[in-house]
Structures are given as C-alpha cells and as structure tokens.
Amino acid sequence: MSDQKFREGGRLITLRDVVQRVIGEYGSSVFEGVFLKALQNNDLTLASNSNEGKVLVEIWDELVRFSFYDQSEEGSLGECFEWLLSFFAEENMGRGGRFFTPSGIVSLMVKILDPKPGEKIYDPACGAGEFLVEAVNHVRRTSSDGGLFVLGRDMSPSLAFVAKMNVLIHGVVENCIEVKSVLSGDGYSTKISGHFDLALANPPFSLRNWDGGGASEFLRYGIPPQASADFAFIQNLLFSLNDKGRAAIIVPMGVLFRGGSEKAIREKMLKEHNVEAVISIPSMSFYGTAISANILFLRSRCVSDEVLFIDASSFFIRSQRLNRLDVDAVERLCRLYSSRKNIDGVAKCVSMAELEVNDWDLTVSKYVVPVSSVSKESLASLSEQQARLEQELSFLQQEMKRLLGSLED
Template sequence: MTVSEKQQEQQSNLHTRLWAIANDLRGNMEANEFKNYILGLIFYRYLSEKVEGRAESLLAEDNISYIEAWENDEYREALQEELLSQIGYFIEPKYLFSSLKKAIEEGNFDIEMLQGAVNDITESTIGQESQEDFDHLFDDMDLTSTKLGRDVKSRSKLIAKVMGNIAEIPFSHEDTEIDVLGDAYEFLISQFAANAGKKAGEFYTPQQVSKILAKLVTVGKKDLKNVYDPACGSGSLLLRVAKEAKVRKFYGQELTSTTYNLARMNMLLHDVSYQNFDIRNDDTLEHPRHIELRFDAIVANPPYSANWSADDKFLDDERFSAYGKLAPKSKADYAFIQHMIYQLDDKGTMAVVLPHGVLFRGASEGIIRKYLIEKNYLDTVIGLPSNIFFGTSIPTVILVFKKCRENSENVLFIDASSNFEKGKNQNLLRDEDVEKILLTYAERKVVDKYSYVATLKEIEQNDYNLNIPRYVDTSEEEEPIDVKKVKAEVEKLDEEIKGIDSQLELLLRQLGI
C-alpha cells in the first residue's frame, strides 16, 4: 500500500468515526452546534495530552509520575512554571482527559468535572503572556445547555459517550500517515460548511483554493517573517501557507467571536506556539488591530460584497486617502484590498479571492481599480470555476498584488474557469487544474484560450476593465455552413411533409372525417 493510499484509508476511517460521534449529538442539536462540542472535546484532549507528554519529559530523570509530583509543593510549583513558559498553560492531573476517561469507565463521571477541567485551563493562563490566546476559548462548548439533556445526569451521560468515542481516535501512532487532529478539524469544518449555507464560506476555503493562494505568495520564498489574513475565519489559509514555507509568526483578525475561537484552536491544534500567533477579534476595516505592521505574505478570502460604514472619516485614513474614493457601503471588496495593500511589505506578495464584480464594476470601484493598476500593484488575475465554494455558486477570481514587481509593464490573465471536475454539491479543482494555474503563473506565458499577458496600455484602452474575456479569447470558431447542402435538406424535408399530409388526408376521408 502506497503512502497516498494509506492516507486515504486512514482519513476514511477517521471521518467515519467522526460522523459516528456526530450521530450521538445529531438528534439533540443542529450541525453547527454539535460541531462546537466535538471540536471542543478534541481540543481539550489535545491540550491534556500535550501537558502529560511535556510533564513526563520534565520528570523523566526524577522517576516520578505527574500525579505524584503534583502532590509535592516544590515539584508542583516548578511544573507550573515550566509548563506556562513552554506551552502557555497547565492542567491539574485530576482534570486531565485520561483522568476523566477513567472516571467514565468507573461510573464516577460528572459533566461538572469536565467544566472544571476547561475552567482550569483558562484560569492557569490568567496573568500570563498566553492569557489572551486562551481567553474564552471554550465559550462555544456550553456544558450547561439543555440541548445536551434536561438535567446534569442526562448531560453527563451524553458527553461521557462522546468522550469515550473521541478517546478511540488514534491521535498519534507509528503507522499514522495523516495529521489526525488537523484532518479531524478540517473535515468537521468542511462538513459544517457544506450544510450551513452562505455564511459558512466566510470561514472555510476549499483546500485546493487554499493551496493555490499559499503557493502564489511563497513563490521563491522558503522563510517568511510573517503572514497575515485580515478575515482569517478558522485560520486555515494562514496554516496552509506554513506548508509551503517556514512562517515565523501568524497574524489574523476575525469579526465573528465563534470563528475567532476556532482560529485560535486551530493554531494550537497545529502545534503553533501561543508566542507565534496573534489572532484578534474585531472588525478589520473599522478597527484594524495590526495596522502598524507590514507583512511578507497576505492571503484572504474575505466575505464577498460585505457591508461597511464607508464613513467619510476614512478619506483621511492612510489606508484609503491616496485613492480619493471609498468602496461603496454595500460592497467592501475594494476596502479589503486597500487595507491589505497598505499592510503589504514592499517585497511581499498578496493573493485574495473575490467575486468577479471587482474586475469591472464602475463608479468609485472603477477609480480605485484604475489607481491600483497605474501604481503597478496588480500582478495577476486568475478566473476560477463557478460553484467551488460552499454555499455560493458564483464564479470567483484570485487577484495577486505586489508593490515592487519584476513584470511592471504587464498583467497576467488566466482563465481557469473551465478546468474542473463536476461534483455532486460543488465543482472540484483537480490537482492537474491547480498545477496548470501555478505553472502558468510561474512561467508567465501565453497559452491559447487559457492565459494572456496584457500590457498596461491594453488595459488602459479597455478603460481599466479587467473582465477576463477581454484578454483571454476562449470562443470556438463555428464550422462553416454549407448553404447548398442545407437548402437540399430543407427541400427534402418539404417533400416528406407533403407525402405525410397526403397520407393523412386519405386516412381522414376513409374515416369520414
């Protein structure tokens, strides 16, 4: 069995188990709610096992267990100090996942024990450097909710069953070829997104699109000082960049509190130290939290055509003032672009997914687009297939921006809208589709009916309209029509119709009609 086949088999087994766990909760609540409990408990187990593993390492030379060491004041104080320094939190032995699992097996488990455990994690960070990264992290896992059961006993029984199933997931194994934690997280997010309607797309970007964005911003780079996403959702785009290059620090901002919690969980689930990420919960356009920083790489899939205040005060904001115009209140797409351009380092690369309207809409958006093109910031326009995002069927486009471009006299257009595999719910970008996009981008070449390198003069002649069909001709020549042949066929049909009419008239006379 190849590594790829083993990965697929292990992923399939994991996904089957995750849905079995979901079924324990499915009758009690909606998908978006039971997801919070499953992910919260997986995350709690992960944090717990990380504490156990780190404590075991710290106590290796002392030949003493974590439980025994905790009973000793001197050991306990030293352990707390080391754990807070190394991983940013600690969990008392009695609150470890393994301890609660033992209580379940012995019939002594109570849901309030789990509540104590998650409280213990948060409280351990108070006053520490890691406090903000753990604050309110488990808020979406409401263990007092009547949806889990009407009383403590019924809630305890249900959660105990879920925890028992989660305990069976092989988080680490010598034969494991997948990132079990990461895959579990991504699977549940994707399944939730597939069933949760339009808003799900705000925090989940399909993996193939994430891959394209990540590769675009890391071309020729293996070490990034930082990466930023101003609408980071679950943080999956930020983490995808780390698969392409070493990222020293991750920055993101997310408006929705629940999704903000998911992003912080996701960072820690992927073993990103609390010291190496800075995710904030606020409105990026109205209240940017990293405005003083400049970034090596920026990736984003912001909410499409979202509303924003477009207040006149922003005409004096350095992010927007040079353009002379603000994006309209009902379409914040260019406001996000302007914000990201402002925070992009001179040698950085930015890739953002947006609706096709940004290519051709006029008024203030047309003025902003013209400014970006004339400043030589726009590098590449990539048209994607329709219906590849959860909850929306509209076609989208990737825009690549750089402040200091090697190809300052032209813009690359790629029409990848016809290269996909049709799926049941969504269309899918295949590996070969992704590779074709990336190869064309890297080589910056003209491919018949697929890509075109347009000069800035050509774009100016098109009134700065970037609609891809203006530059990439995908039309097919119609076959020439043989008029004589068509005329002969029509005449033949006329004769056949006359014959049929005659036969019909004869039948009608015979019937006396």
C-alpha cells in the same frame, strides 16, 4: 472557561460540560493537551457571542465520533480537524459557508505566493485560519529552516475561536489570532502597515454598510462606497505589505469592472503596478455561493508592466455540488502562472495600454476568449456553459439592483 449555556435534548448545558464529557469519555493526552488548552485560552471569545457559540457545541458533538486513543502526533489530529471544517462548510453551503475556503483554492494561492522561512503572513479576514495553516505547512514541506510569523484577524468571535484551535492543532503559536474588525483601522498603522511579506484573504463579498470611519490609514487610493467593502479589504491587504510583499485575495466579479470610486481605485492600483494577475474561478467552486469569483494577485511593485489573466475553469473537476481543484490541477496552474505565456483560451498577458483602452476593466473573459469548438462539444458541455452564463447574468442583475438601491439610500 466560558459558562455559556446551550440546549441539548431539552436541557441547558454549558460548554464546560461538553468539553469535560468529551475528554472524560473519549480523550487521549493529545486530545486533552491540544483542545482543552485552546478552550482555556479563549474565555473572552466564547463569552462575547453566545449565538454563534452554538457552532462550537456542534463541533464537539462531531468530535466525539472519532477515536483519539491512537493519535500521538499533531499532524493526524490536524488532518481530522481540517476534514471536520470542510464537512461543516459543505453541510452549510447555503448559509454562511464563507468561513472556510476549499482546500484546492487555498493550496493554489499559497503555492503561487510561495512563503519562505522567517517571513511574515497576514490574513485580515481569517475565518477558520486555513490560509495561515497552509502557509505554515508549505514552509515545513519546502524547508527545514524556521517557520512563519502569523497574524490573523476576524470580526466574528466564534470564527476566531475556530481559527485559534486550527492553528494550535497545527503547532502555531495560539495568540496569533485576534478578534477585530479590520475595517475599523484599529492599530493598523502600528501593527499592520508595511509589516508583512505576504498576505492572503477570502473576505465577505460586497459587505454593505461597513464602518469606514477609522480606516483612513489604509484607504490610500480612495474610499469605496458604503454598498460594498470589497476595495476596503483589498487596500487593507495591499498596504500591509512591505516593499517586496505579495498578496492574493478572492473577490466577486463586480470588483473587476464596477465604475465610480471603485474604478478610480482600480485604476490607481494598475498605474502603481500593484496588480500582477487575475485568475477567474468558475461558479459553484466556493462554499456558500454559486457565483463566479476571481483571485487577485497583488504586489507592492510588480516586476512586469503587464497583467496576467488566466481562465481557470478548465482546470476544475466539475460537480453538481462543488467544483474542485485537485493536486495535479494546482501544479499545472502554478506552472502556467510562472511561465506567463499566452495560451489561446486559457491565459494572456495584457499591457497597460490595452487595459487603459478597456477602461481599466479586469474581467478575465474580456482578454481570454475561449477557443471556438462548438462542433466538437457535447450537448452536456454546452448545457453546462449555458448554466454558467445564466448564473453570471443573474449575478450582474443582482449587482445592478444593489447599485440602484445604494443610489436611493
């Protein structure tokens, strides 16, 4: 076990001290058998990034507040750990909240992809491992036959540690999480390319100065600009799929309309029938960012030659801190996705011809126009819409500054 040192009350302690204290004073057999095993299997992970390792001490300090004496099943322990992750994500929304995706959005993406027993699932930016865990739980809820083959990667050692602990608590083989920068392309052709039935990801938005030197194995539609790695993550995900594979990835607004090499990649994806649907998510719905985002649903080859666009803003429960999707909203969105019906102000299927006329722009608001009901709307609702539009304008202005800056570099 790592002997990394941290400060507590002015004195240096090691992670070993923290773990032994928790187990000795508060631990049950379940606690020791699961958490201690996770730590013992992650020496290299812990030792490789001491600054981020401080988060682990915070996790253990939070865990000691709970009683584990009556915990005899993995399920209850898993629920506790999931709550803890969401707690940390909300408490740190302004700094690094990306590591954990809200549960409603995770549930929506997994339910639409509908994992089956025996399938293989991949997440190239797995963060805390929530997509992988939810996919496994989905299979357990819907079938009694077997499980999933799971592979998650993350460039952050401390996040990989959290993911390893998360999957282990939920009864998934613990060596399925790797510390690796997927954009380097290391091992892609032998271990990733064409191997997976489904893939999900919430990668960092518009990562700058990314290393694309070894990524030629999956940058088959083109090389994205150094100012934004969004389409590198998208292609890494897309080309991990087998012939019948499907995928979902969370992306920022700019992915849908930016020009240059990104437009060329987007056009190829559409012409090759890789894009099945785009769902827009309102602002204030993700940890760590107030901007709007979107979910791209991809396939190796779509059955339909139309792309489904859904504006999901009306499905979210509004909140000043974080908008949420509840269980009922997830079910309604899944039914809407499956039906592929045109509904004014909510959903529309768009042909390739119309997409070409619109210069291969995938912005949902270009195709799904809100139903006009100004006279019936309350002042609070209008104010909310104005705030959302102002946030989107601010995001577009930031995108323009970033693109101008990249031209000057």
